[in-house]
Amino acid sequence: xxxxxxxxxxxxxxxxxxxxxxxxxxxxxxxxxxxxxxxxxxxxxxxxxxxxxxxxxxxxxxxxxxxxxxxxxxxxxxxxxxxxxxxxxxxxxxxxxxxxxxxxxxxxxxxxxxxxxxxxxxxxxxxxxxxxxxxxxxxxxxxxxxxxxxxxxxxxxxxxxxxxxxxxxxxxxxxxxxxxxxxxxxxxxxxxxxxxxxxxxxxxxxxxxxxxxxxxxxxxxxxxxxxxxxxxxxxxxxxxxxxxxxxxxxxxxxxxxxxxxxxxxxxxxxxxxxxxxxxxxxxxxxxxxxxxxxxxxxxxxxxxxxxxxxxxxxxxxxxxxxxxxxxxxxxxxxxxxxxxxxxxxxxxxxxxxxxx
Amino acid sequence: xxxxxxxxxxxxxxxxxxxxxxxxxxxxxxxxxxxxxxxxxxxxxxxxxxxxxxxxxxxxxxxxxxxxxxxxxxxxxxxxxxxxxxxxxxxxxxxxxxxxxxxxxxxxxxxxxxxxxxxxxxxxxxxxxxxxxxxxxxxxxxxxxxxxxxxxxxxxxxxxxxxxxxxxxxxxxxxxxxxxxxxxxxxxxxxxxxxxxxxxxxxxxxxxxxxxxxxxxxxxxxxxxxxxxxxxxxxxxxxxxxxxxxxxxxxxxxxxxxxxxxxxxxxxxxxxxxxxxxxxxxxxxxxxxxxxxxxxxxxxxxxxxxxxxxxxxxxxxxxxxxxxxxxxxxxxxxxxxxxxxxxxxxxxxxxxxxxxxxxxxxxxxxxxxxxxxxxxxxxxxxxxxxxxxxxxxxxxxxxxxxxxxxxxxxxxxxxxxxxxxxxxxxxxxxxxxxxxxxxxxxxxxxxxxxxxxxxxxxxxxxx
Numbered sequence: 173x174x175x176x177x178x179x180x181x182x183x184x185x186x187x188x189x190x191x192x193x194x195x196x197x198x199x200x201x202x203x204x205x206x207x208x209x210x211x212x213x214x215x216x217x218x219x220x221x222x223x224x225x226x227x228x229x230x231x232x233x234x235x236x237x238x239x240x241x242x243x244x245x246x247x248x249x250x251x252x253x254x255x256x257x258x259x260x261x262x263x264x265x266x267x268x269x270x271x272x273x274x275x276x277x278x279x280x281x282x283x284x285x286x287x288x289x290x291x292x293x294x295x296x297x298x299x300x301x302x303x304x305x306x307x308x309x310x311x312x313x314x315x316x317x318x319x320x321x322x323x324x325x326x327x328x329x330x331x332x333x334x335x336x337x338x339x340x341x342x343x344x345x346x347x348x349x350x351x352x353x354x355x356x357x358x359x360x361x362x363x364x365x366x367x368x369x370x371x372x373x374x375x376x377x378x379x380x381x382x383x384x385x386x387x388x389x390x391x392x393x394x395x396x397x398x399x400x401x402x403x404x405x406x407x408x409x410x411x412x413x414x415x416x417x418x419x420x421x422x423x424x425x426x427x428x429x430x431x432x433x434x435x436x437x438x439x440x441x442x443x444x445x446x447x448x449x450x451x452x453x454x455x456x457x458x459x460x461x462x463x464x465x466x467x468x469x470x471x472x473x474x475x476x477x478x479x480x481x482x483x484x485x486x487x488x489x490x491x492x493x494x495x496x497x498x499x500x501x502x503x504x505x506x507x508x509x510x511x512x513x514x515x516x517x518x519x520x521x522x523x524x525x526x527x528x
Numbered sequence: 529x530x531x532x533x534x535x536x537x538x539x540x541x542x543x544x545x546x547x548x549x550x551x552x553x554x555x556x557x558x559x560x561x562x563x564x565x566x567x568x569x570x571x572x573x574x575x576x577x578x579x580x581x582x583x584x585x586x587x588x589x590x591x592x593x594x595x596x597x598x599x600x601x602x603x604x605x606x607x608x609x610x611x612x613x614x615x616x617x618x619x620x621x622x623x624x625x626x627x628x629x630x631x632x633x634x635x636x637x638x639x640x641x642x643x644x645x646x647x648x649x650x651x652x653x654x655x656x657x658x659x660x661x662x663x664x665x666x667x668x669x670x671x672x673x674x675x676x677x678x679x680x681x682x683x684x685x686x687x688x689x690x691x692x693x694x695x696x697x698x699x700x701x702x703x704x705x706x707x708x709x710x711x712x713x714x715x716x717x718x719x720x721x722x723x724x725x726x727x728x729x730x731x732x733x734x735x736x737x738x739x740x741x742x743x744x745x746x747x748x749x750x751x752x753x754x755x756x757x758x759x760x761x762x763x764x765x766x767x768x769x770x771x772x773x774x775x776x777x778x779x780x781x782x783x784x785x786x787x788x789x790x791x792x793x794x795x796x797x798x799x800x801x802x803x804x805x806x807x808x809x810x811x812x813x814x815x816x817x818x819x820x821x822x823x824x825x826x827x828x829x830x831x832x833x834x835x836x837x838x839x840x841x842x843x844x845x846x847x848x849x850x851x852x853x854x855x856x857x858x859x860x861x862x863x864x865x866x867x868x869x870x871x872x873x874x875x876x877x878x879x880x881x882x883x884x885x886x887x888x889x890x891x892x893x894x895x896x897x898x899x900x901x902x903x904x905x906x907x908x909x910x911x912x913x914x915x916x917x918x919x920x921x922x923x924x925x926x927x928x929x930x931x932x933x934x935x936x937x938x939x940x941x942x943x944x945x946x947x948x949x950x951x952x953x954x955x956x957x958x959x960x961x962x963x964x965x966x967x968x969x970x971x972x973x974x975x976x977x978x979x980x981x982x983x984x985x986x987x988x989x990x991x
Binding site for chain 2: 191192193198201203218219220221222223233266267284285312314331361363378408425427430455458459461462463466468469472473475476477480481483484488489491507508509510511
């Protein structure tokens, strides 16, 4: 269904943006996105490993941060540029994992392997980097994702230490909370994280199959979802976003054997509203460029039956959510399909009469 | 604990898995050999979670054909599984139903075949054959999508008989033709192209309008056969049981001649082949029952170090020995290429015949690759498995050079070496005198050097 109406909300599929590409107009294993003050969307591409025949030539394909704008309708997206690449030098990353933009337009990109954050100006020029690990505490760390509050404090999840840590924007440690477990306030491989307009922190508790809500200093407030693959249940949640009305969006990897991934929507009190499964039945503008340029692609696509088309329009392991409050739309980072799927949250939707 | 018990358990785990650490071997010995065999045949540990790999290395979900790292997930699985025989059988079937990305061009489809081996590899052989006949990667690999009612393509039909069931000499060219006719219409649905949004799965499709419904005569039987009828007839043929038995012997017990020579070169141990053949037939083609006979037999227990390790066994076994490969860290793609550098490109065999095994694994280049890789691994004293060996040596206190060599050989297998080889190791160890732990770094360095020498031995290349 392109349009879903439930509990007084309407989610209307708008369009998709992106295609697989190791550079330029497209993405490569995109895992996170953030929007800057001027509407620029920064996309972290994890990329894939490359062959290393010599020790100094360790490479990764497609790893970079893309800068794009996403218009209101199909075909209005623009590729602005890209920065960073695979590596451990200044401004480079091995496993890009998260991105936020602060009030000054500075861009912060986390590295899950090197456990550091690279900071760039809004054009992608490297400014500095700082460690997300306070000291060598003998533990294995993994900076899984990052979020930012209105005061430019940075929150991050550490998926291998099972905790949340809070830093100032220049990398000074402020606080941490959580430990491995399944009680309230504990985590099992936490991943996605976001901050709502009131400053509360939401964490996708990946292996506990839930999202937990905390105050800005780490006091547990609530939990969303129960484990499972049924309606309103969560299985391996990866990312979370909150809109200005307090509705909570959770991406997960629930797997029906063919199409792994859904986005669940809850209200602020934790009541389940609806699930999205992906609706990109029309190719994005960039994807269409690829198909139009390849006659065999065009011919083969016309031979594919409707059932086999489903794997194209459904989500495939989504790992990022971005709510664009200004335009009232949810942007799902549909990672394995190298694109965004965009849904408008429509106000005042008039339901057509049923006997049409 | 008797050293012979450890040695026998180590032999079982090298063959029915990819080796085990000394700590694991000691725990397994407490359970007893026959109980361990049953655990291997009926694993109760949970399978690995594929999403753990996707979590950190998302590109492995539907890996692209280049740069040839499609086996990364499988390598991680082989190293970390708690169901080792299941995974070893997966490798066994990949050797037989050898299907390669060089033609299929979709690692994910061959990964799906690997998953099928993992799930059905110890089940019923007839079911497995049927699964292969319907597997899209196999269908494309052997051109059955080009096998039409009015234009027969014999590739799948021929290899089914020659390489997957009976072996050369047990059927005629007419049988090949009739078999192929029975599989007309066994194909797969059109799928979306790989671009611009990534790979999509193939699905098997039977097209009745493209199936040859005429009368066929196959191996002396006549009827309007379809593909599953052919598989029934093939499985009932005694040559099939003998063929699979010889494959099992070659893979798990001792190196045989290469498959194309089986028609003219008799088995190494005819009685063993007969025992496995009988078990296969009596159990109704049950692989698990046949493996039970194999692993509890004297011919298996007496076959220590009678097989050259395959490159996959070298790489996975060494990684299990040295440890530290549990997390799918950066570099796993490169790691997955190591068997290829030694002559075994997983998911990309040289032909439908699979790899030539035994002594043919070794040439000057592949041997150097084996030694360089294993020496690098055991020379890394930060690895937990190496630290465990160092720790065990340290717990013995200062020891003389002979004891030093013997303990290391024991902990690295136990490894049987000739007296000449042992003397060579001693020639290296004696000048250093006793292994003295008053200087821990120096002692650790000496252990590391000796371990590197041991993995360079001819003896370490045998399982």
